Amino acid sequence: MITFDLMFFVLAIPAVIFAGISKAGFGSGAAFAATPILALILPPAAAVGLMLPLLMLVDLATLGPYWRRWDTRAALLLIAGAVPGVALGALLFRAADPDLFRLLIGAVALGFVLYQLALRAGLFRIRGRPFPQWGGVVAGTTAGFTSFISHAGGPPVAVFLLAQGLGKTTFQATTVLVFWIINLLKFVPYAALGFFSNDTLRADLMLAPFALIGAWLGVRAHRLMPERAFFAVTYVLLTVTGAKLIWDGLI
Secondary structure, eight states: OOOOSHHHHHHHHHHHHHHHHHHHHSTTTTGGGHHHHHTTTSOHHHHHHHHHHHHHHHHHHHHTTTTTOSOHHHHHHHHHHHHHHHHHHHHHHHHSOHHHHHHHHHHHHHHHHHHHHHHHTTSSOOOSSOOOHHHHHHHHHHHHHHHHHHSOOHHHHHHHHHTTTOOHHHHHHHHHHHHHHHHHHHHHHHHHTTOOOHHHHHHHHHHHHHHHHHHHHHHHHHHHSOHHHHHHHHHHHHHHHHHHHHHHHHO
16 A cells, blocks of 8 residues: 655655656666665555556657667567566566565665676776677566566666667667567566556556656756766665665565
8 A cells, every 4th residue: 555645755756757867868777766765665566566657658758759769689689588587577576575575676776886886997897899699688588587576677788788889879769669668578467466556556647747757858868968977866876775675674
């Protein structure tokens, strides 16, 4: 059950706008920050169930600006891998208790931050040459699984696409297409697992305008806003929320 109090809206509205901006303008790598934020006040299943229709709405809003500007081969490899990844996520979610997923969502959030910091510190580099085809399938499987658990499929997709040497807009367009398909794949198992309820539907209707505002801002930010400043805020946010979720899952 969702309590529609002041705290819910104080956290949910900025989180949804942020997700829309990130997903529409920055390869969706940080869009999953909304899930750890919502999981601070909601059960994990309710948090991911609430976010999926909003992310699908952002997908539809952003397909137009990036239509047919994607890399079809890379997208197909990632989508092929995502199918078993989503299936694996569904099987695991059915078997585990909510505290495990607080831990998983928190760990993914902190892992993403550590990955970005290590990359910027030069501890390792993304490949300068394209991965083989199986690399795209592996990245897609990982993305399908982490996307099912916490809408956090961005990092493996980004690693694979960056290694292809794509331009900024081709990279973004391919990401939009891939996650549009992944989110469609997730909808039926989410429904079967009971992630959707009357409360999540009410919340989605109230938050949908803010998701569209985020998408509108994201498409424009893709052209105008420095990514460094945007993601600096993202890393701080993910570190705090990820640590809090791990704490909640352990105690």
